[in-house]
Amino acid sequence: MNVESYLQRRQKRVDAALKKLIGGSEKPPAKLVRAMRYGLFSGGKRIRPILALASGEALGTNITRILPFACALEMIHSYSLVHDDLPAMDDDDLRRGKPTNHIVFGEAMAILAGDGLLTEAFRVMSEAALKTGQDKPAALQAMLEVARGAGMAGMVGGQVADVESEKLKPTRKRVQYIHTRKTGALLRASVRVGALIGGASKRQYEQLDNFGASIGLVFQVADDILDVEGGTLKTGKRVGRDTDLNKATYPAAMGMQKTKAYARDLLGEALSALDPFDSKADPLREIARFVVERAVPTNK
Amino acid sequence: MNVESYLQRRQKRVDAALKKLIGGSEKPPAKLVRAMRYGLFSGGKRIRPILALASGEALGTNITRILPFACALEMIHSYSLVHDDLPAMDDDDLRRGKPTNHIVFGEAMAILAGDGLLTEAFRVMSEAALKTGQDKPAALQAMLEVARGAGMAGMVGGQVADVESEKLKPTRKRVQYIHTRKTGALLRASVRVGALIGGASKRQYEQLDNFGASIGLVFQVADDILDVEGGTLKTGKRVGRDTDLNKATYPAAMGMQKTKAYARDLLGEALSALDPFDSKADPLREIARFVVERAVPTNK
Numbered sequence: 001m002n003v004e005s006y007l008q009r010r011q012k013r014v015d016a017a018l019k020k021l022i023g024g025s026e027k028p029p030a031k032l033v034r035a036m037r038y039g040l041f042s043g044g045k046r047i048r049p050i051l052a053l054a055s056g057e058a059l060g061t062n063i064t065r066i067l068p069f070a071c072a073l074e075m076i077h078s079y080s081l082v083h084d085d086l087p088a089m090d091d092d093d094l095r096r097g098k099p100t101n102h103i104v105f106g107e108a109m110a111i112l113a114g115d116g117l118l119t120e121a122f123r124v125m126s127e128a129a130l131k132t133g134q135d136k137p138a139a140l141q142a143m144l145e146v147a148r149g150a151g152m153a154g155m156v157g158g159q160v161a162d163v164e165s166e167k168l169k170p171t172r173k174r175v176q177y178i179h180t181r182k183t184g185a186l187l188r189a190s191v192r193v194g195a196l197i198g199g200a201s202k203r204q205y206e207q208l209d210n211f212g213a214s215i216g217l218v219f220q221v222a223d224d225i226l227d228v229e230g231g232t233l234k235t236g237k238r239v240g241r242d243t244d245l246n247k248a249t250y251p252a253a254m255g256m257q258k259t260k261a262y263a264r265d266l267l268g269e270a271l272s273a274l275d276p277f278d279s280k281a282d283p284l285r286e287i288a289r290f291v292v293e294r295a296v297p298t299n300k
Numbered sequence: 301m302n303v304e305s306y307l308q309r310r311q312k313r314v315d316a317a318l319k320k321l322i323g324g325s326e327k328p329p330a331k332l333v334r335a336m337r338y339g340l341f342s343g344g345k346r347i348r349p350i351l352a353l354a355s356g357e358a359l360g361t362n363i364t365r366i367l368p369f370a371c372a373l374e375m376i377h378s379y380s381l382v383h384d385d386l387p388a389m390d391d392d393d394l395r396r397g398k399p400t401n402h403i404v405f406g407e408a409m410a411i412l413a414g415d416g417l418l419t420e421a422f423r424v425m426s427e428a429a430l431k432t433g434q435d436k437p438a439a440l441q442a443m444l445e446v447a448r449g450a451g452m453a454g455m456v457g458g459q460v461a462d463v464e465s466e467k468l469k470p471t472r473k474r475v476q477y478i479h480t481r482k483t484g485a486l487l488r489a490s491v492r493v494g495a496l497i498g499g500a501s502k503r504q505y506e507q508l509d510n511f512g513a514s515i516g517l518v519f520q521v522a523d524d525i526l527d528v529e530g531g532t533l534k535t536g537k538r539v540g541r542d543t544d545l546n547k548a549t550y551p552a553a554m555g556m557q558k559t560k561a562y563a564r565d566l567l568g569e570a571l572s573a574l575d576p577f578d579s580k581a582d583p584l585r586e587i588a589r590f591v592v593e594r595a596v597p598t599n600k
Contacts, residue, residue, distance in 0.1 A: 028452035032460040036452065083415060088407035107388035108463050111411065115383060116452040118415065122422045123447035129440050136436040140429050143443075147423035152328035152336065152416040160332040163408050 003286035007045070010053055014046045017067050018074060021124055028116075035105040035113035036120075039082045040075065043096040048073040048190040051215070051287065055194025055208055058274070058281035066197045068128035069142055072121035073190050076150050079117035080186075082110055084159065121146070135199065142196040149189025158182025162248060170248040176217075178248050183223075184216035191215065207273050214270035215288055221263045222295035224249040228256065229295075260296045267292040303586035307345070310353055314346040317367050318374060321424055328416075335405040335413035336420075339382045340375065343396040348373040348490040351515070351587065355494025355508055358574070358581035366497045368428035369442055372421035373490050376450050379417035380486075382410055384459065421446070435499065442496040449489025458482025462548060470548040476517075478548050483523075484516035491515065507573050514570035515588055521563045522595035524549040528556065529595075560596045567592040 022036050049070030056066040063070075085092040085100040086107065093103050102110035122143065129139030148154055158181025165174055191212030195205045228251050250259040270288045274281045322336050349370030356366040363370075385392040385400040386407065393403050402410035422443065429439030448454055458481025465474055491512030495505045528551050550559040570588045574581045 022452070028457040029460045029464065031464065032452055032457055079415075083411055086411065088411060109460065111383055111386065111388060112456055112460050112463075114415075115379075115418065116456040118418055119447055119451040119456060123444060123451050126440050126444035126447055130437065130444065136440065137430065140426055140436065140440065144423060144426035144430065147419055147426055151419040151423050152322070152332055156412055156416045156419060157328040157332055160329045160409065160412050163412075164329065164331065 001282055001286055003283075003290045006283055006286065007050060007290075010050045011046045013063075013067070014049045014053075014070060014074060015041070017071050021068075021071055021075075022120065031105070031109065032112060032116060035101060035109045036116050038104060039078045039101050039113055039117060042078075042098055044074065044078065046074055047219070047287075048077050048186060051187060051190040051212075051284075052194040052197075054283040054287060055191045055212075056198035057194075058208065058277050058284055059195070059198035059200055059204065060280055061194075061198035065134065066194055068124050069139075069146070069193045069197055070190075072125045072146060073186065073193065075117045075121040075124070076146065076155075077186060079114040079121075080150075080155055080159070082114040082117070086110060089159075089163070118150075135197075138196045138199065142193045145189045145192040145196065146186075149185040149192075154181055154185030154189070155183075158185065165248045170252045172250075172253045175248045175250055175253040179217060179220040179250075183220045184213070187216035187219055188212040204276070207276055210273035211270050211284060211288075214266045214273065215284075215291075218263055218266040218270065218288070219291055221250050221259060221266065222291050224251055225256070225259060225263065225295040263292050263296050301582055301586055303583075303590045306583055306586065307350060307590075310350045311346045313363075313367070314349045314353075314370060314374060315341070317371050321368075321371055321375075322420065331405070331409065332413060332416060335401060335409045336416050338404060339378045339401050339413055339417060342378075342398055344374065344378065346374055347519070347587075348377050348486060351487060351490040351512075351584075352494040352497075354583040354587060355491045355512075356498035357494075358508065358577050358584055359495070359498035359500055359504065360580055361494075361498035365434065366494055368424050369439075369446070369493045369497055370490075372425045372446060373486065373493065375417045375421040375424070376446065376455075377486060379414040379421075380450075380455055380459070382414040382417070386410060389459075389463070418450075435497075438496045438499065442493045445489045445492045445496065446486075449485040449492075454481055454485030454489070455483075458485065465548045470552045472550075472553045475548045475550055475553040479517060479520040479550075483520045484513070487516035487519055488512040504576070507576055510573035511570050511584060511588075514566045514573065515584075515591075518563055518566040518570065518588070519591055521550050521559060521566065522591050524551055525556070525559060525563065525595040563592050563596050 018040055022033055022040065052070040052073055053063045053066055056063055081095060082101045084090050085095055086102055092100055094100060101113060105113065125143045125146065128134065129136060129143065150156065158178050161178045162182055165178060168174065191208055195208040200208060250262065267288055271285060274285055318340055322333060322340065352370040352373055353363045353366055356363055381395060382401045384390050385395055386402055392400055394400060401413060405413065425443050425446065428434060429436060429443065450456065458478050461478045462482055465478060468474065491508055495508040500508060527549065550562065567588055571585060574585055
């Protein structure tokens with residue numbers, strides 16, 4: 001399979017679904033809708049929703065049932081970026097080469113747009129879960145996993161640990177603590193959501209969750225490598241910005257060579273977890289390879 | 301019944317339940333937990349959770365089943381206060397006579413504590429909904445009502461409209477638009493939550509929802525009156541602060557006499573909506589009377 005065309009197709013599918021979710025009949029203030037949409041449609045690659053869909057695909061599920069939960073994951077990811085960019089947080093004026101939300105709409109609106117995206121994510125999941133034909137306990141478990149992945153012991157907790165660590169030496173333990181939570185937890189939750197809505201057996205769920213744990217980390221490891229070695233295109237950020245800020249990164253904690261070896265180890269773990277699955281899990285396999293290859297090419 | 305002792309008893313019950321919900325086994329960062337608890341335990345009267353419990357009581361439900369949802373409503377209310385107080389929003393240093401969250405923990409932590417409280421509210425509801433014995437569709441519908449009440453067409457939308465209206469003349473229409481959303485929507489959702497988890501029939505749900513619509517508005521109307529005539533004790537804010545900021549209030553839009561008449565009209569509507577219910581709805585009746593009597597005493 002061609003992973004790039006797969007990713008593009010899925011991205012379009014997610015974008016089309018997301019467009020329908022913000023707005024609606026109850027007439028929220030127009031400026032709020034604009035600020036929420038600006039946060040949601042700013043060139044994101046939709047990795048979390050695509051992981052949720054691909055996990056469902058690995059089980060042979062019709063992805064339409066997973067789509068609303070996939071969109072909710074992206075809404076939560078978007079809110080976190082809007083809040084992370086705020087002056088009181090990372091104080092970023094640009095994201096993916098475009099002015100950040102608070103630069104365009106002002107700080108108050110950016111805070112509220114983030115709050116709105118987070119809240120609407122749960123509205124979207126509740127609505128989807130109530131539909132006839134959805135397995136209600138599975139949908140509730142998926143919502144719980146999303147809330148855990150995004151909450152105080154997940155993404156928000158990781159962001160706090162990251163902010164707190166700026167004055168501290170980045171040790172491997174500290175970096176691992178931050179990234180399993182800040183980015184890993186929601187990525188892992190994405191895979192869980194696909195598995196749950198896809199009706200995974202207990203054993204299938206465990207294997208997919210192992211895949212999710214590895215993939216959740218390797219994204220950040222690859223990102224850290226690209227940030228040092230030339231990731232401007234990818235992130236729209238200046239190369240080396242994380243190092244400037246003495247941020248907790250893997251290369252800073254364990255050196256570049258060990259970081260690259262760690263990325264390949266995680267890829268190996270991710271792929272092993274998928275051994276019990278047939279070719280329907282190829283999208284998951286290819287996504288994992290794609291992420292690691294960009295940062296640590298085999299033939300270089 | 302003595303409404304003040306009823307409110308105290310219920311407040312204690314809610315506080316005890318809330319204490320158990322933040323922290324737990326997954327070890328979120330300690331400072332985040334402190335900031336979230338500071339937001340949650342700062343002298344709130346727990347009106348939203350009490351309304352949810354009292355609605356369930358009106359139907360004869362054991363309130364234990366409603367308690368987690370009631371707590372979630374308070375967590376959402378708390379997050380909204382933490383974010384509203386931020387420098388980019390209302391820029392308040394004091395709330396209920398205590399330093400606000402960002403004054404104590406810093407702005408970044410206050411943003412994240414709010415995000416955490418909002419996310420954990422849905423974690424708490426999902427966990428409760430998954431429990432054996434909970435009616436899953438009713439629990440999902442309750443979560444949907446909470447998300448709608450708190451989201452872009454509810455509380456967040458109302459807050460945006462409020463921020464936007466600071467430069468505009470407060471007309472009755474504009475004030476009504478803001479308050480049905482900013483405070484009314486989550487109060488109304490609270491009554492709905494109690495009705496849904498309490499297993500209301502269609503007709504009971506409609507009557508309780510009518511009560512919720514009136515009570516949701518009258519809280520704000522009473523608050524606006526007390527803010528002008530001496531509510532310092534109640535809110536911890538300086539009297540007249542809302543007027544200083546040219547905020548959208550009922551007295552500013554329609555004059556004090558009409559505002560007081562409107563409060564009594566809303567009380568009448570709220571009480572009529574409860575006509576079909578027996579004495580089990582007395583807590584709801586007394587709460588409504590209590591709110592209006594404090595602002596517009598009958599014997600004055």
